[in-house]
Amino acid sequence: MSSNSTPYYFVPGLSKHPVVTAIGLIAFGFGMTGWVNHTSWGGPLAIAGVVWVLFSLYHWFGDTIAESNTGKNGTNVDVSYRWSMAWFIFSEIMFFGAFFAALFYSRNIAMPWLGSVEGKLLWPNFTAVWPNAGPAGLIPQFETMGPWPIPTINTLLLLSSGVTVTYAHHALRENHIKQAIIGLAATVSLGFIFLCFQGFEYYHAYHELGLKLTSGIYGSTFFMLTGFHGFHVFLGGLMLAIVLRRAIRGDFTAEHHFAFEGAAWYWHFVDVVWLGLYIAVYWM
Known part of the structure; x- marks a missing residue:
């Protein structure tokens, strides 16, 4: 059966x-x-x-x-797995939503308030511009991280990985296991390259731009958003690597492969979060 x-x-x-x-x-x-x-x-x-x-x-x-x-x-367990994965991804959306909300609040609400007439009474030299080193000027000077070239390269890498994982899914649904394995291997490789570039970006930020986690609200929101996203890329890549191993072992069929689908859902979620990050953190 x-x-x-x-x-x-x-x-x-x-x-x-x-x-x-x-x-x-x-x-x-x-x-x-x-x-x-x-x-x-x-x-x-x-x-x-x-x-x-x-x-x-x-x-x-x-x-x-x-x-x-x-x-x-059976089918009943499969439905439970699908609902569980959907709710897990929803919880992750709420997780990142909190950090995006903190960025929006600090930049669009707190910053203008600090630069208002009332704020000038406390901090007469404060300029309400983003990014900001704080009203007291206690934060060492730093440079911001622009979208060129690493963030843009990483965007292309993740968009490409979304294509390769979709290719692998369609291949698996057609029972073309070899093509599915190739697509999965390409996706895991692109995720690994992404993490390498992000590690280099952090090194550049700390040692050349003076941008650190302690660099005011800009530094904290930058590293919390990009750092947690990088951690999720690592988790998603680990899921796909395990799925790749199982695909090579022959665990999946065209009709029975939810482990692959769940990992693919998570990877697409990671891609979408990065697009929001790329716009909100690096461009705005």
């Missing part, structure tokens, strides 16, 4: 993975607490917690993949 025709909703048995993962997360939390308080054990404990969680998730996901490959996940 194929997985799509399984008539029941598969419920797995008792699992040790949630408890094991929770132990790693607790260790990570205590480790980070010690790390920020400059203890000798904080850093090693935090790193050990991360390794523990990754090890636990590796086996947890492995069990889930095995359940899918043995036909236990």
